[in-house]
Amino acid sequence: MICMETDSKKIAVIGGGPAGMLACLLLADAGCKNILLLERNDRLGRKLSATGNGQGNITNEDMGAHRYFSSDREKAGRILAAFGKRELIEYLVSLGGLFVSDGEGRVYPASRQAASVTDIMRFALASRGVCVHTGEFVRGAQKREGKFRVFTDKAEYCADYLIVAAGGKASPHFGSDGNGYALARSFGHTVTALSPALVQLRTDRENIKGLKGIRADCALRLLRGEEIFACRGDVIFTDYGVSGNAVFRASSFARENDVLSLDFLPDCEEDKLVCVLKDKAENCGALLSENLLRCIVHSAVAGCVLRSLGVSPSATCASLRGRADSIARRVKDFRLHITGSMGFENAQVTKGGVPLGEVDEYLMSVKVPGLFFAGEVLDVDGECGGYNLQWAFSSGARCAKRIASL
Numbered sequence: 162m163i164c165m166e167t168d169s170k171k172i173a174v175i176g177g178g179p180a181g182m183l184a185c186l187l188l189a190d191a192g193c194k195n196i197l198l199l200e201r202n203d204r205l206g207r208k209l210s211a212t213g214n215g216q217g218n219i220t221n222e223d224m225g226a227h228r229y230f231s232s233d234r235e236k237a238g239r240i241l242a243a244f245g246k247r248e249l250i251e252y253l254v255s256l257g258g259l260f261v262s263d264g265e266g267r268v269y270p271a272s273r274q275a276a277s278v279t280d281i282m283r284f285a286l287a288s289r290g291v292c293v294h295t296g297e298f299v300r301g302a303q304k305r306e307g308k309f310r311v312f313t314d315k316a317e318y319c320a321d322y323l324i325v326a327a328g329g330k331a332s333p334h335f336g337s338d339g340n341g342y343a344l345a346r347s348f349g350h351t352v353t354a355l356s357p358a359l360v361q362l363r364t365d366r367e368n369i370k371g372l373k374g375i376r377a378d379c380a381l382r383l384l385r386g387e388e389i390f391a392c393r394g395d396v397i398f399t400d401y402g403v404s405g406n407a408v409f410r411a412s413s414f415a416r417e418n419d420v421l422s423l424d425f426l427p428d429c430e431e432d433k434l435v436c437v438l439k440d441k442a443e444n445c446g447a448l449l450s451e452n453l454l455r456c457i458v459h460s461a462v463a464g465c466v467l468r469s470l471g472v473s474p475s476a477t478c479a480s481l482r483g484r485a486d487s488i489a490r491r492v493k494d495f496r497l498h499i500t501g502s503m504g505f506e507n508a509q510v511t512k513g514g515v516p517l518g519e520v521d522e523y524l525m526s527v528k529v530p531g532l533f534f535a536g537e538v539l540d541v542d543g544e545c546g547g548y549n550l551q552w553a554f555s556s557g558a559r560c561a562k563r564i565a566s567l
Contacts, residue, residue: 171195172564173311173318175299175344176326177205179550180536180557182282183252184324187558189289191565196291197318199311201298201336205286206279208328208335212550213267217275219253219554220246221547222266228548230413231541232353233517237552240524244558246551256281267546299327302344304529322531322564326557329511329537330355337511341538345515348529353516353540357508359409359549364402364421364497368469371461372398380427381407384420384496393427403497409545413512415499423495425458425466431493438485446479453478458492466491510549514540523563524556533560 174181177200224246226238259271302311309323327341342352375398383390394407454463526532535556543549
């Protein structure tokens, strides 16, 4: 068994993602000397380096608890407020980064390289003397005689404090296979139901034939008898269903057999569209039906709308004047039935985890003193747009602050 040197508290951190790395840095800044960071991958921050389509969307200007889902949103909000976007950006700037926001409030490194955020954190860990072990998988942990024992595939370590920041189940190709939940359960914690979030959705395919690769700015509604969620953003059609930022946001609420309603013209009122279609049917009556929606929606979308209404390709625009209302309604309310999601393999984040009711305000276990949880392993997930990375950083900072004060 390897015990870190003795004259100060010994801290082991499981998981070299954003939560684990920031916790280690802030602990080192607070004067802690014996910090061990264990990462199963061969390098730190693999998932961080791929965020924001590789551009590194680390946080968002519109930060707040309203952007998150949790069993205790108020507690999550307090943790986010204690180390929020301002504190995060200031700290990363102190490490040598520069950050800018886009027109939608998403904050990126000026380099637009997510890996560069990982790099400045990695350099800082080395300069502060944090002991980092990569390529080492944690098989289990326990607390005996007031000390934590951490068992890996290579060694056994002891520590006074343990932070579990091992991630969730989303994107397992980055090494997140749910091991953090198993560790939590081994200490007597419960784990809420887990499901993929910020993920593409599978839908019935008949009504989207010919739309693969089409991107549309839509007002999206998720229906389960009544409206469950609504937003506006990109919808990208695929061969299995839909993707895009609006879909990712809706996926946190979606279930199999729910219905997606897409409005392809969110800036145009339905009655105005009806008038346009009636005028076009009169003025361009000899044209084939495929031209009725030309220059109004994408031609592939037009084809799907008309086909879903049973309009014959050989029909003329004139013959459709009496159907202008139903065509306009279908453009504004194009429905797809959800058959599932693309699963944890394609999800950006995991919904569910260790309930916030089982940790205190500093994310220390109420069951096992000295045990902390940070990041995705907790039952907090955010919308698309940098919110989940902010939670990872905020929660890691919260753990570090408490341990440094003990």
